[in-house]
Amino acid sequence: xxxxxxxxxxxxxxxxxxxxxxxxxxxxxLLRQHDWTEAPVEMAHARLRHCTACEKNDPRGTCLVCGCxxxxxxxxxxxxxxxxxxxxx
Numbered sequence: 579x580x581x582x583x584x585x586x587x588x589x590x591x592x593x594x595x596x597x598x599x600x601x602x603x604x605x606x607x608l609l610r611q612h613d614w615t616e617a618p619v620e621m622a623h624a625r626l627r628h629c630t631a632c633e634k635n636d637p638r639g640t641c642l643v644c645g646c647x648x649x650x651x652x653x654x655x656x657x658x659x660x661x662x663x664x665x666x667x
Contacts, residue, residue: 596647605650617655625652625667628659632666 596604609616617625629635629652634642641648644660651657652667659665 601647601649604647605653608650608654612656614657615655617653621655622653625659628666632661634661 605616608614616622626648629641629648635648636642639648640646641651641660643662644651646660659667
């Protein structure tokens with residue numbers, strides 16, 4: 579698969595669709611690399627609900643502030659919302 583930056587993306591190059599296994603693999607790699615902890619499921623779901631309702635949410639599941647994948651960032655306990663007007667979670 580040829581990877582090209584997506585329009586309006588913050589310079590990332592990734593496949594347009596990642597399946598759950600790929601996302602989980604990315605999360606597990608980040609957790610190991612940074613010695614981070616996975617957030618409890620209910621916390622991750624609550625965070626994702628805030629992101630989904632946010633005006634800085636790209637419909638493809640990317641934060642327009644920092645460029646992260648919301649389904650990953652919300653599952654990392656040590657992360658917080660990067661909204662410029664203040665963290666939403």
